[in-house]
Amino acid sequence: MTSKQTELEKLAQIQSVALDALSGVVDLDALEAWRVTHLGRSSAVMAVFSSMGSIDKELRPLMGKAANEVRQALEAALEEKRQTLEAVALKQSLEVEKLDITLPGRPVTRGRLHPLTQVLRQITQIFGDMGFQVYPSPEVETDDFNFTYLNMPPYHPARDMWDTFYTTKDGVLLRTHTSPGQIRVMRARAPEPIRVILPGATMRYEQLSARSEIEFVQVEVLVVGKQVSFAEMKGTLDDFARRLFGEDARTRLRPSHFPFTEPSAELDVGCFVCNGEGCPVCKETGWLEILGCGMVHPLVLEYGGYDPTIYSGFAAGMGVDRSTLMRYRIDDIRHFRNNDVRFLKQF
Structure with missing residues (x-):
């Protein structure tokens, strides 16, 4: 197996592990913890960027492109998950607070002279x-x-x-x-x-x-x-x-x-x-x-x-x-x- 294949497989493994972990996230606090683990400065994908100097010059463009694609895929999955969880949280809060969202908004208070x-x-x-x-x-x-x-x-x-x-x-x-x-x-x-x-x-x-x-x-x-x-x-x-x-x-x-x-x-x-x-x-x-x-x-x-x-x-x-x-x-x-x-x- 070539060095190129090994590095690419490593990136694919990083993406797979992160997405598997994301599927088990059930609330916004856990989502923030996932973001820190898989997209933070100490995450595996960011470590790939930090190690670019040790990779062969011929492989650097390819590895840089692949690492960016993995990061972008994780960020897109993060945003999608966030929107889903926020919608769930909003629905739950509406059910608890008994808020009628069909009511008209409150009128804006007009300023006046003192x-x-x-x-x-x-x-x-x-x-x-x-x-x-x-x-x-x-x-x-x-x-x-x-x-x-x-x-x-x-x-x-x-x-x-x-x-x-x-x-x-x-x-x-x-x-x-x-x-x-x-x-x-x-x-x-x-x-x-x-x-x-x-x-x-x-x-x-x-x-x-x-x-x-x-x-x-x-x-x-x-x-x-x-x-x-x-x-x-x-x-x-x-x-x-x-x-x-x-x-x-x-x-x-x-x-x-x-x-x-x-x-x-x-x-x-x-x-x-x-x-x-x-x-x-x-x-x-x-x-x-x-x-x-x-x-x-x-x-x-x-x-x-x-x-x-x-x-x-x-x-x-x-x-x-x-x-x-x-x-x-x-x-x-x-x-x-x-x-x-x-x-x-x-x-």
Whole structure:
């Protein structure tokens, strides 16, 4: 018997043994074990490929072709067996689970805008109708823009009003309010009149509660020009509140203090969650503060490039999360970021 016949018979024997073993495979786990044994790196057919260097040069093409044919035959038998076993397994699972495959498929759930996005768009539309432009500003800010240029130098105690997230880079932080955008838009447009809103996310390290979150969305309002008055600010914000919450919305303006405005105030809206009777959202007062406001401080105008003896302005900062609580009478601000589809799909 020649060497050629011996090697070919060896390959035929490998194929025969593997196919005989395959006929006894009854489940997918056993099939995987068969694949490792007969087609894995340590299998007999793969050993033939590894030993090609020791075979006579004249026989190598023939042996290579024959070994490939055996491997392909085993792979084809493996795939055929796999399909057969998967069909059997599917049939068995259907019998056990009592699944009616003739039922129609479940409808695909359609995505929708988040309630905060919806209210933010409403606020943007309201101010757009009132002649305001949208001006974007960065969420990662410098200490100067977030505090110093807003009349809060490094030693100022008012900095403690904001629980700030600082980064590892000196002087860089996550903005605690949208007010830094005031300086950026003033420096970009001075000495022209300004009538803009600056929406965006802000971050503070605060205790989570029904009315407070670590991350929330704000909208900054800024008007700068000649002879801009406190009365104009009050009229603008009252008009905004009634457009957003309805003509029957109750508002009140209370004195307050912010380093970057003088005089300063806060605008409250009657709590729609409890109709003024008192609840956790309004801290039992019947009122919910939706924004802080005031006339732009002269030093802030100077930092922005405006002469405070000629120009004046007003600014306001409102929380979109809190406005959304009022708009839809929601009792807990944490619902917005819990990603509970049962809650979100209501909007």
